[in-house]
Amino acid sequence: MEFLGDVLAWFLDPENWKGPAGIPSRMWEHIQISVVATVAAAAVALPPALWLGHRRRGGFVAVAAVNIGRAVPSFAIMALFLPISIRLGLGLGFWPTLLALFALALPPIFTNTYTGVRDVDPALVEAGHGMGMTDGEVLRRIEAPMASPVILAALRVSAVQVVATAPLAALVAWGGLGRYIVDGFAVQDNVRVLAGGVLVALLSVTTEIVLGAVEKRVVPKGLTTTEEVIPGAHA
Amino acid sequence: MIRLTEVTKTFPGTSKPAVDKLSLSIAEGEIVVLVGPSGCGKTTTLKMINRLIEPTSGSIMLAGQDILSMPAYELRRGIGYVIQQIGLFPHKTIAANIATVPNLLGWSKDRTDARVAELARLVELSPEFLNRYPGELSGGQRQRVGVARALAADPPVLLMDEPFGAVDPIVRANLQDELLELQSRLKKTIVLVTHDIDEAIKLGDRVAILSEGGHLEQYDSPDQILRNPANGFVADFLGSDRGIKRLSLITISEIKLDPGPVVPRSATRQEAAAVMARYDIGWAAIGDGTEVEGWFRAADLEGRDTLEHVVAREFQIRLSPTDSLREALDAAITSHSGMAAIFDGDRYLGIATVDDISREIVQ
Numbered sequence A: 001m002e003f004l005g006d007v008l009a010w011f012l013d014p015e016n017w018k019g020p021a022g023i024p025s026r027m028w029e030h031i032q033i034s035v036v037a038t039v040a041a042a043a044v045a046l047p048p049a050l051w052l053g054h055r056r057r058g059g060f061v062a063v064a065a066v067n068i069g070r071a072v073p074s075f076a077i078m079a080l081f082l083p084i085s086i087r088l089g090l091g092l093g094f095w096p097t098l099l100a101l102f103a104l105a106l107p108p109i110f111t112n113t114y115t116g117v118r119d120v121d122p123a124l125v126e127a128g129h130g131m132g133m134t135d136g137e138v139l140r141r142i143e144a145p146m147a148s149p150v151i152l153a154a155l156r157v158s159a160v161q162v163v164a165t166a167p168l169a170a171l172v173a174w175g176g177l178g179r180y181i182v183d184g185f186a187v188q189d190n191v192r193v194l195a196g197g198v199l200v201a202l203l204s205v206t207t208e209i210v211l212g213a214v215e216k217r218v219v220p221k222g223l224t225t226t227e228e229v230i231p232g233a234h235a
Numbered sequence B: 001m002i003r004l005t006e007v008t009k010t011f012p013g014t015s016k017p018a019v020d021k022l023s024l025s026i027a028e029g030e031i032v033v034l035v036g037p038s039g040c041g042k043t044t045t046l047k048m049i050n051r052l053i054e055p056t057s058g059s060i061m062l063a064g065q066d067i068l069s070m071p072a073y074e075l076r077r078g079i080g081y082v083i084q085q086i087g088l089f090p091h092k093t094i095a096a097n098i099a100t101v102p103n104l105l106g107w108s109k110d111r112t113d114a115r116v117a118e119l120a121r122l123v124e125l126s127p128e129f130l131n132r133y134p135g136e137l138s139g140g141q142r143q144r145v146g147v148a149r150a151l152a153a154d155p156p157v158l159l160m161d162e163p164f165g166a167v168d169p170i171v172r173a174n175l176q177d178e179l180l181e182l183q184s185r186l187k188k189t190i191v192l193v194t195h196d197i198d199e200a201i202k203l204g205d206r207v208a209i210l211s212e213g214g215h216l217e218q219y220d221s222p223d224q225i226l227r228n229p230a231n232g233f234v235a236d237f238l239g240s241d242r243g244i245k246r247l248s249l250i251t252i253s254e255i256k257l258d259p260g261p262v263v264p265r266s267a268t269r270q271e272a273a274a275v276m277a278r279y280d281i282g283w284a285a286i287g288d289g290t291e292v293e294g295w296f297r298a299a300d301l302e303g304r305d306t307l308e309h310v311v312a313r314e315f316q317i318r319l320s321p322t323d324s325l326r327e328a329l330d331a332a333i334t335s336h337s338g339m340a341a342i343f344d345g346d347r348y349l350g351i352a353t354v355d356d357i358s359r360e361i362v363q
Helices: A002-012 A023-055 A059-071 A074-087 A094-118 A122-130 A135-172 A178-186 A190-218 B042-049 B072-077 B094-098 B100-105 B109-122 B127-131 B139-151 B169-186 B197-203 B222-227 B232-238 B242-247 B269-279 B325-334 B354-362
Strands: B002-009 B019-026 B031-035 B057-062 B079-083 B157-161 B189-194 B206-211 B215-220 B283-288 B291-297 B339-344 B347-353
Touching: A002 A190, A023 A059, A023 A094, A023 A135, A023 A178, A023 A190, A059 A094, A074 A094, A074 A135, A094 A135, A122 A135, A122 B072, A122 B079, A135 A178, A135 A190, A178 A190, B002 B042, B019 B042, B019 B215, B031 B042, B031 B197, B042 B057, B042 B157, B042 B189, B072 B079, B072 B100, B079 B139, B094 B100, B094 B109, B094 B127, B094 B139, B100 B109, B109 B127, B109 B139, B139 B157, B139 B169, B169 B197, B189 B197, B197 B222, B197 B242, B206 B222, B206 B232, B215 B222, B215 B232, B222 B232, B222 B242, B232 B242, B242 B325, B242 B354, B269 B283, B325 B339, B325 B347, B325 B354, B347 B354
Parallel strands: B031 B189, B031 B206, B079 B157, B157 B189
Antiparallel strands: B002 B019, B002 B057, B206 B215, B283 B291, B339 B347
């Protein structure tokens, strides 16, 4: 109990809310790198995944993406890229961490988007083509909105993973909430370690809740309020 | 309106063509039904008209223009398309679904809204449904929306791929009637694919019967096909009851009706018995000319000398002159009397007997 009291005291200490090492600025660093990594992953993954899903081709890419995503640990990517980053004059922590987080976020976004688009009911796609939609129009007006629940879920999962993994940045001398954990370990300040952990957990849960709410608003109404359309299921 | 010349489609990886040198000409304003067993290439043929499937060789002309002379999407915007699965977009409202082609064509919002409202009336869809989503509609309603969507930009040609295949028989019969009603007003050129010969006979102005490999076995009016099947394949496909099928094409008004066993209220028991004996039945109708009150059984006369106090029973099945002989046959057989009473509103016209009807089958 004394320990938890110390953690509470840490949070209440105004010194911990000030300056470049304070909670607001560490939080801001953490959010920055997470947002940049997730947005970059989405920007890179979405166009090819949408197009390959539309063509119903390249399933092997999706499978490979998942496997690589599972096989390559974020920490290893950071370790590998750290010397390269230093040699290129990109500095220590930011770029290796960003790359690791990017590599973490990319596979689920790619795979879900690909399968989400590919699995759209072929009857809808045929109806779209049959009424004179171009490939782009079929993708924009039918496939993407139909796959949007799956795509948005992937973005949410990726973002939460990124937020939860970003503390690794502190290991390669960058900021973010990981600083409290890494520095706490270094000086055997368990209060600071736990405080950092609580902050990371809070940010992850908040990300989950906020993006979940966004999902609810963005997913087309016909896909959420009614049951799946089964042709001829009832007359 | 549509002319296929020596159209062949061989799918990659197969040696035998799905459709082999098919030539077919479809006139403006008629319903042509492509019918045949599975594997006969009927759907392939339909999809070649809007280029969802590209022909391997041969030419297809639409309104005097080679369909390959324009981009596929442009061609398709000018052709209505209805598929079995209906394919309504679940993420769009009914109104937005109907407005699909107008939106692709870039119509103004006012024009599109007006057209959507007009189409809802046309297919008898209550306006309250327009803001709902497809998941909230019944199968029959969805099919109506599918037709409205295909008609949205008022295309001269409508392609329908097993449009009523996914609904139950009662809804299907209603939708078929609605399509015929709609067509009598719109006069579109309709090509419809089905595997159901009864549907083909009911809907088609002309029916094209295809066999495996897209061979055209016979292309004629349903009546001609049923009267004179071109070959054994067609006769087999029509089934052994093709004579009875043909009855659905003939209305009761086309045959001469028997006046039937009608006796006036003033008749005596003996007179009534004589009429029943003449028809060899145990009942007669009470009335005079086109005024008929009802009918009675021979047993109702027991202990009476005249018809004066006989209670007239109501006819349970009353057919009208616009009903088909097939319905008359059903009624005659199920009534146990071998006859169906025909009324035009309240006016009694006579009866159709099984004998009268079967004469039409033989012809």
